[in-house]
């Protein structure tokens with residue numbers, strides 16, 4: 001899959017410029033990223049590299065800019081009228097903040113799952129095939145194969161294989177969220193952005209989502225926003241602590257939770273504020 005750039009027909013897999021950094025270890029390089037909502041400076045000059053096939057957790061108190069940062073990675077802030085991002089987010093060597101990026105193609109490569117499960121009011125099967133058909137895949141055998149593969153990867157196949165043509169809305173909240181993950185996976189992304197994916201779920205569904213995240217990192221690079229410190233420490237390899245729009249500290253999760261370098265990080269993870 002490629003991100004076609006409208007003016008030049010340039011693709012992310014074969015970039016001709018901005019090829020400063022394409023390496024094996026990192027999937028994204030964020031440089032001097034600033035995000036504004038009108039006059040409100042929500043994310044301040046963030047510099048960060050996101051590892052491939054790892055889970056990166058974004059933590060911090062409410063309003064610190066975690067979701068704003070996450071949404072900028074697949075240009076979801078574009079739909080907010082007064083939002084503006086400056087700086088660079090390099091994916092495969094291309095700055096995805098450029099005006100000429102095809103954001104629809106980008107969002108297939110960098111998929112997003114939201115806090116509240118949001119399946120379409122259609123069958124389980126159609127939830128998975130809707131975007132695929134839109135992308136031109138019509139062959140029933142191929143669609144069936146992608147549906148099964150995606151549901152298996154999302155650890156949902158065994159629970160739904162006998163009711164693929166029933167409404168997705170009849171699934172439990174936890175199953176709906178795994179369906180949303182399967183729907184994103186069906187488009188064969190490289191990066192999964194998860195915005196508090198299990199905060200609306202019961203503890204058992206939460207545990208299943210966490211188990212799933214650990215399995216998925218073999219195939220995807222995952223960035224997760226979470227308010228749950230235990231969740232961040234259980235599922236992530238690296239953790240970024242945001243405060244008032246600043247990236248205060250970014251390190252191995254084990255270090256952040258045992259021996260953070262910054263006083264503010266220590267105060268936050270020990271529950272002294274936020």
Ligand SMILES: Nc1ncnc2c1ncn2[C@@H]1O[C@H](COP(=O)(O)OP(=O)(O)OP(=O)(O)O)[C@@H](O)[C@H]1O
Pocket residue numbers: 037040042060061062063064065066067068069080
């Ligand atoms: N759609 C929006 N329009 C205007 N300002 C916004 C919008 N979304 C967020 N903001 C502002 O941007 C700043 C960062 O908000 P953001 O939602 O990114 O924080 P957060 O850390 O994800 O918070 P939470 O944990 O509560 O979801 C806040 O000042 C917030 O008011």
